[in-house]
Amino acid sequence: MAKSESKEVEILKEYAIGIDVGGTGTKFGVVNHRGDISNRGEITSTGYKDINEFIDELYKQLQPAIKSVGGIEFIKGMGVGAPNGNYYNGTIEYAPNLEWKGIIPIAKLITDKFNKPCTLTNDANAAAIGEMMYGAARGMKDFIMITLGTGVGSGIVANGHLIYGHDGFAGELGHTIIRPGGRLHWGTGARGSLETYTSATGISITAKEIIDERVGEETLLRDIQHEKITSKRVYEAAVKGDKIANEVFQFTGKILGEALANFVMFSSPEAIVLFGGVCKAGKLLLDPVKENMEKNLLPIFQNKVKLIFSELKESDAAILGASALVWETKTDAKTESEDYELKKKKAMKKI
Amino acid sequence: MAKSESKEVEILKEYAIGIDVGGTGTKFGVVNHRGDISNRGEITSTGYKDINEFIDELYKQLQPAIKSVGGIEFIKGMGVGAPNGNYYNGTIEYAPNLEWKGIIPIAKLITDKFNKPCTLTNDANAAAIGEMMYGAARGMKDFIMITLGTGVGSGIVANGHLIYGHDGFAGELGHTIIRPGGRLHWGTGARGSLETYTSATGISITAKEIIDERVGEETLLRDIQHEKITSKRVYEAAVKGDKIANEVFQFTGKILGEALANFVMFSSPEAIVLFGGVCKAGKLLLDPVKENMEKNLLPIFQNKVKLIFSELKESDAAILGASALVWETKTDAKTESEDYELKKKKAMKKI
Numbered sequence: 285m286a287k288s289e290s291k292e293v294e295i296l297k298e299y300a301i302g303i304d305v306g307g308t309g310t311k312f313g314v315v316n317h318r319g320d321i322s323n324r325g326e327i328t329s330t331g332y333k334d335i336n337e338f339i340d341e342l343y344k345q346l347q348p349a350i351k352s353v354g355g356i357e358f359i360k361g362m363g364v365g366a367p368n369g370n371y372y373n374g375t376i377e378y379a380p381n382l383e384w385k386g387i388i389p390i391a392k393l394i395t396d397k398f399n400k401p402c403t404l405t406n407d408a409n410a411a412a413i414g415e416m417m418y419g420a421a422r423g424m425k426d427f428i429m430i431t432l433g434t435g436v437g438s439g440i441v442a443n444g445h446l447i448y449g450h451d452g453f454a455g456e457l458g459h460t461i462i463r464p465g466g467r468l469h470w471g472t473g474a475r476g477s478l479e480t481y482t483s484a485t486g487i488s489i490t491a492k493e494i495i496d497e498r499v500g501e502e503t504l505l506r507d508i509q510h511e512k513i514t515s516k517r518v519y520e521a522a523v524k525g526d527k528i529a530n531e532v533f534q535f536t537g538k539i540l541g542e543a544l545a546n547f548v549m550f551s552s553p554e555a556i557v558l559f560g561g562v563c564k565a566g567k568l569l570l571d572p573v574k575e576n577m578e579k580n581l582l583p584i585f586q587n588k589v590k591l592i593f594s595e596l597k598e599s600d601a602a603i604l605g606a607s608a609l610v611w612e613t614k615t616d617a618k619t620e621s622e623d624y625e626l627k628k629k630k631a632m633k634k635i
Numbered sequence: 636m637a638k639s640e641s642k643e644v645e646i647l648k649e650y651a652i653g654i655d656v657g658g659t660g661t662k663f664g665v666v667n668h669r670g671d672i673s674n675r676g677e678i679t680s681t682g683y684k685d686i687n688e689f690i691d692e693l694y695k696q697l698q699p700a701i702k703s704v705g706g707i708e709f710i711k712g713m714g715v716g717a718p719n720g721n722y723y724n725g726t727i728e729y730a731p732n733l734e735w736k737g738i739i740p741i742a743k744l745i746t747d748k749f750n751k752p753c754t755l756t757n758d759a760n761a762a763a764i765g766e767m768m769y770g771a772a773r774g775m776k777d778f779i780m781i782t783l784g785t786g787v788g789s790g791i792v793a794n795g796h797l798i799y800g801h802d803g804f805a806g807e808l809g810h811t812i813i814r815p816g817g818r819l820h821w822g823t824g825a826r827g828s829l830e831t832y833t834s835a836t837g838i839s840i841t842a843k844e845i846i847d848e849r850v851g852e853e854t855l856l857r858d859i860q861h862e863k864i865t866s867k868r869v870y871e872a873a874v875k876g877d878k879i880a881n882e883v884f885q886f887t888g889k890i891l892g893e894a895l896a897n898f899v900m901f902s903s904p905e906a907i908v909l910f911g912g913v914c915k916a917g918k919l920l921l922d923p924v925k926e927n928m929e930k931n932l933l934p935i936f937q938n939k940v941k942l943i944f945s946e947l948k949e950s951d952a953a954i955l956g957a958s959a960l961v962w963e964t965k966t967d968a969k970t971e972s973e974d975y976e977l978k979k980k981k982a983m984k985k986i
Contacts, residue, residue: 368935377935378934378935424801425801426800426801426805440901440902442793442794442796442798442800442805443793443794443796443798443799445793445794447793447794447901447902447903448794448903449777449793449902449903449904450775450776450777450903450904450905451903451939452903453903453935453936454777454793454901454902454903455900455901455902455903456900456901456933456935456936457900457901459900459933460896460897460900460901461893461896461897461931462815463815464813464814464893472933474931474933542812542815545811545812546811546812546897547901549807549808549810549811550791550798550805550806550807550808550811550898550901550902551791551798551800551805551806551901552798552799552800552801552802552803552804552805552806552807553800553801554801580812580825582807582810582823582825583729584719584728584729584804584807585804585807588801588802
């Protein structure tokens with residue numbers, strides 16, 4: 285076998301484990317250099333005595349996946365995306381939507397348990413990396429990813445690199461104030477942040493506000509109990525032609541469009557990639573967002589920025605992005621050489 | 636002479652020309668690798684038949700400076716900071732405050748005239764680079780520079796590099812909307828942009844608005860004709876204890892503080908460097924800015940960001956930053972080797 289061929293085979297046999305820690309579930313998969321995910325799995329993120337019990341469960345559930353690619357020596361490392369994940373420290377810090385409070389050194393705990401290097405980043409950043417390597421932002425050096433789910437997250441790429449900021453916490457665009465003195469945020473207590481309007485939660489609040497204001501006006505949404513009005517149900521009413529439901533998306537699009545215009549004047553991205561559950565609204569959301577973004581841009585920025593939806597399945601983006609961190613990781617020299625010996629032995633057996 | 640010594644002498648004898656194109660005047664200087672500026676000069680930016688006449692004048696006025704460092708062969712290149720300057724194209728594009736309209740290929744014109752590589756960037760970006768290399772942001776990899784002058788400009792550095800965006804126009808933070816539907820911008824027609832409130836022009840508008848609202852209230856500013864109320868005069872009244880003048884700075888600081896909080900949640904900088912004429916207000920501005928910035932930040936960002944004034948003289952920052960672009964420029968191989976031959980000849984003579 286020629287030397288370059290054998291190098292190629294070696295790379296093809298190298299895998300990364302991508303882990304996406306969410307508020308309720310933690311998804312994982314084994315990923316190769318081409319971005320193919322195999323051996324997907326999921327465990328709950330809640331109900332553990334402490335973080336160590338969670339790590340133990342993760343370790344247990346990942347064993348079949350690791351075995352199926354030939355053993356731990358074929359895994360280059362682990363990448364994790366998590367809310368409030370700090371790339372520099374490998375810690376999850378004060379994540380409001382997770383049960384583990386305070387500062388959790390999750391990268392170290394995983395490294396110790398699996399004896400593999402582990403790199404952590406914020407969940408929205410992981411999704412942005414996934415999109416850059418395998419999705420709608422392939423090949424782009426400047427783009428912003430906005431995740432519109434229960435909350436609003438973001439990952440910002442400039443000059444081909446994710447912006448982490450000096451402390452690892454950059455990219456909290458959901459908490460920027462877009463309506464000073466506006467809607468109260470249920471968690472942070474701030475008024476008028478983007479998240480209060482354009483998250484799934486925000487959309488349902490807008491719907492309830494409009495319904496309550498227009499007492500006499502007919503709407504399909506009036507048949508639903510207030511606490512059961514979700515962004516999904518507003519969407520369903522809107523596609524049936526419901527006027528108030530359509531207004532909710534017009535308003536949401538206006539706020540998001542204005543915010544995106546501000547973001548464009550900050551980093552002048554080639555594209556803004558929208559991602560997350562709220563994107564299922566499609567054109568109903570995209571049209572007013574685009575109109576209001578363009579209207580609020582300086583002429584030099586107009587009609588330049590691509591406004592697109594993610595091309596990846598929601599859980600895949602973060603798993604892929606987390607795994608992509610592994611290829612960039614400098615592995616510990618000792619671990620690497622041990623692995624190399626093991627790989628060589630196995631390869632010899634096969635020949 | 637040892638080889639390394641001779642290399643050092645060669646570097647010490649190498650200079651860059653930094654040029655800061657402003658709306659009224661164009662300043663220049665010859666800069667060495669240590670950031671020492673010599674042979675400063677200035678020409679007007681206005682009153683030329685066309686851009687070529689301006690370039691001719693610049694060429695003429697720079698000759699004594701070039702001669703004084705030993706001749707053009709000791710100049711590595713030219714760096715220019717200009718409003719709406721585009722780093723990628725070397726063009727000034729539709730600059731509202733310059734007399735040359737449309738797209739001006741200034742870098743190419745300078746290269747052709749001087750037979751030296753020329754790199755262009757936006758004036759605020761040039762100032763940010765100057766600050767990073769020789770000023771308050773020395774050694775920082777993540778900071779934002781805000782210039783508060785007649786207008787509001789910005790230069791953003793993340794991961795140690797200036798953010799240019801996909802088209803070279805990133806960093807127009809003065810045009811981000813901080814009060815939707817708010818004050819009308821005299822040039823862009825947008826409502827509520829940061830520049831309408833926190834530029835020198837914005838400060839004088841705020842003063843006039845408050846004076847007109849409070850007809851009965853005494854203020855030193857009422858003795859000044861409306862059109863003669865400038866931010867400088869508001870400052871002078873404020874230091875004398877004038878209540879309305881102090882309120883003007885409180886309001887300006889509140890708006891700027893809120894905007895900075897949004898910027899911090901975007902790129903999480905180590906510092907925000909304030910720069911430009913309005914900074915002469917000192918603590919009068921800084922205190923309310925800091926208070927309102929902190930108040931609007933998520934807890935994870937609070938009490939972390941340094942809020943500082945520039946350490947460079949206003950004209951120096953852009954000249955230094957523009958010259959710094961030169962050290963990064965890859966010079967054309969042919970020109971470089973020609974220069975080398977010339978240098979060698981001169982050096983031989985001296986020996």
